[in-house]
Amino acid sequence: MAQKFQKIIDGLWLVEDICNVYIVQCNQRAVAIDFGSGNWFDDLGQIGVEYLDHVFLTHHHVDQCSGLQDRESWPFTIHAPAGEEDFLDHSTMRQTGSFSRFDRGCPKSYSVLKDGLGNVVYDIRSHLDFLWLKKRIRFLATPGHGPNACSIIIDIGEKQIVFCGDAAYEGGTLWQPFHLEWDHYSTIGTIAAWQGIKRLAAMQIDLLCPSHGSIIDSQPNAKLNLLAERLMKLHDVKQVNYTEEKDLYLDSELLSFGGAKLFEHLYQFGQNGYLLLSSSGQALIVDPFGPDMEIMERLLGSLGGVKPTAVVVTHYHSDHCDGIEYLRQHYGAKAYLHPQVARPLANVNQSYIPWLPKVSISADELWPNEGMWQWNEYNFQIDHCPGQTWWHCCFMILIDGRKVFFSGDNFTPLSRYGGGCVPCSFNNGRLEDGYLKSAELVLKYKPDVIASGHWVYYHFTESRFRKIIQWAHHASDVIRQLCPTGDIEKDYYNMGAEPGAITKESIVRKPKGVTYLWAK
Numbered sequence: 230m231a232q233k234f235q236k237i238i239d240g241l242w243l244v245e246d247i248c249n250v251y252i253v254q255c256n257q258r259a260v261a262i263d264f265g266s267g268n269w270f271d272d273l274g275q276i277g278v279e280y281l282d283h284v285f286l287t288h289h290h291v292d293q294c295s296g297l298q299d300r301e302s303w304p305f306t307i308h309a310p311a312g313e314e315d316f317l318d319h320s321t322m323r324q325t326g327s328f329s330r331f332d333r334g335c336p337k338s339y340s341v342l343k344d345g346l347g348n349v350v351y352d353i354r355s356h357l358d359f360l361w362l363k364k365r366i367r368f369l370a371t372p373g374h375g376p377n378a379c380s381i382i383i384d385i386g387e388k389q390i391v392f393c394g395d396a397a398y399e400g401g402t403l404w405q406p407f408h409l410e411w412d413h414y415s416t417i418g419t420i421a422a423w424q425g426i427k428r429l430a431a432m433q434i435d436l437l438c439p440s441h442g443s444i445i446d447s448q449p450n451a452k453l454n455l456l457a458e459r460l461m462k463l464h465d466v467k468q469v470n471y472t473e474e475k476d477l478y479l480d481s482e483l484l485s486f487g488g489a490k491l492f493e494h495l496y497q498f499g500q501n502g503y504l505l506l507s508s509s510g511q512a513l514i515v516d517p518f519g520p521d522m523e524i525m526e527r528l529l530g531s532l533g534g535v536k537p538t539a540v541v542v543t544h545y546h547s548d549h550c551d552g553i554e555y556l557r558q559h560y561g562a563k564a565y566l567h568p569q570v571a572r573p574l575a576n577v578n579q580s581y582i583p584w585l586p587k588v589s590i591s592a593d594e595l596w597p598n599e600g601m602w603q604w605n606e607y608n609f610q611i612d613h614c615p616g617q618t619w620w621h622c623c624f625m626i627l628i629d630g631r632k633v634f635f636s637g638d639n640f641t642p643l644s645r646y647g648g649g650c651v652p653c654s655f656n657n658g659r660l661e662d663g664y665l666k667s668a669e670l671v672l673k674y675k676p677d678v679i680a681s682g683h684w685v686y687y688h689f690t691e692s693r694f695r696k697i698i699q700w701a702h703h704a705s706d707v708i709r710q711l712c713p714t715g716d717i718e719k720d721y722y723n724m725g726a727e728p729g730a731i732t733k734e735s736i737v738r739k740p741k742g743v744t745y746l747w748a749k
């Protein structure tokens with residue numbers, strides 16, 4: 230049986246627990262970096278440690294500290310980075326909303342102890358050192374796995390040792406890189422991580438001791454610089470999807486109440502809505518958002534007696550579908566949903582993905598997964614179009630002689646969201662089998678107009694979508710390079726779940742030996 234305590238150098242031990250736990254020993258006394266399951270604590274006598282004085286947590290994730298829940302009190306002081314009380318302190322968590330309803334967006338953290346931890350001192354601060362016996366313990370902000378994560382620097386013998394938590398993994402990679410996604414769209418976590426790694430890479434490091442994987446003793450600085458380069462590439466591919474394409478917005482006629490007329494039979498209203506007019510006097514509503522219903526009413530009024538009889542949506546996000554119930558109640562409109570969009574909406578309490586509407590929505594009729602569907606004089610070409618999220622469809626309709634491709638939240642011009650393609654693990658925003666596949670469909674259909682959500686409609690050009698395809702390949706490589714296993718499926722997408730998995734059990738990865746507790 231492998232020894233529980235592996236001696237790294239005199240005075241430094243490693244326990245390979247649910248995370249790496251490091252014990253720094255001075256005679257009978259010791260401190261620990263991270264705690265893991267704590268299954269090693271009662272055996273410290275084996276290495277001659279009688280007193281564990283302090284436990285320093287690099288960050289709040291469950292694998293760092295779950296064992297600390299097991300006892301009411303411990304004979305050591307637990308230290309955590311300042312700010313981590315937002316994730317660790319039960320009372321603070323409730324106030325700050327760290328127990329966020331993740332279905333209203335992405336959670337602030339993907340790894341939080343359900344019941345939190347008491348008796349933690351939040352005194353780990355960058356540039357504020359801590360004296361223990363004759364040692365000066367230093368802290369350096371290395372965010373990424375949360376906004377407050379810190380590295381801990383301790384001299385042992387002649388060596389300067391850096392305990393970097395999950396800021397770095399061997400080979401210039403990152404353990405569970407999806408933790409950098411502090412929200413579903415921005416690069417704020419990536420940039421913060423890059424800054425932290427640049428700070429670390431500037432130091433003279435003899436041993437770099439991460440929370441997962443092997444200790445890095447060969448050229449740690451070179452590997453940190455490689456990681457910093459990869460993080461900056463990740464920032465770049467998330468920030469902007471392609472370059473040098475004009476926006477090419479479509480001219481439209483502003484209506485007095487704020488909506489816009491695109492063509493004789495197509496109108497845009499509010500944030501996400503479109504109204505397709507049939508010569509039968511009926512209307513079909515695309516992507517009804519609750520707050521947009523008021524302006525839709527004014528549009529219907531201006532059209533004089535038009536009645537919405539059908540409603541369709543591009544994807545399940547609440548701002549594209551939570552007006553369905555209004556249309557049903559007020560007009561008896563029927564909801565026609567793509568099977569992939571209908572799945573998470575059918576039971577929102579079972580679905581473990583962001584931006585769900587508050588209440589479940591059922592389809593009156595399901596669309597085909599791909600193929601044709603007819604409403605009055607209009608033929609819809611329907612396809613599963615993953616991109617911003619897996620549960621997304623697109624459809625193309627010939628309207629007043631123009632082929633209009635309704636792309637939901639998938640593609641925008643450069644002045645809006647840098648092109649509108651954002652990989653996000655929790656949203657299951659996929660690249661090669663997501664954005665790329667959908668961009669290929671656009672190229673196949675060669676529409677005249679792309680009608681997106683969020684008040685965006687523009688002329689189609691082939692070059693834009695060819696660039697998006699190149700971007701998707703490149704972005705996929707960039708994320709893959711950050712994955713410890715080199716497998717983007719395992720380490721990144723949907724937090725390692727199957728494509729299209731929506732239940733909690735199938736999505737959340739459980740650190741070995743831990744009941745994974747999600748804040749809710």
Ligand SMILES: [Zn+2]
Nearest residue numbers: 288290374395
């Ligand atoms: Zn972590």
Ligand SMILES: [Zn+2]
Nearest residue numbers: 544546617638
């Ligand atoms: Zn969306």
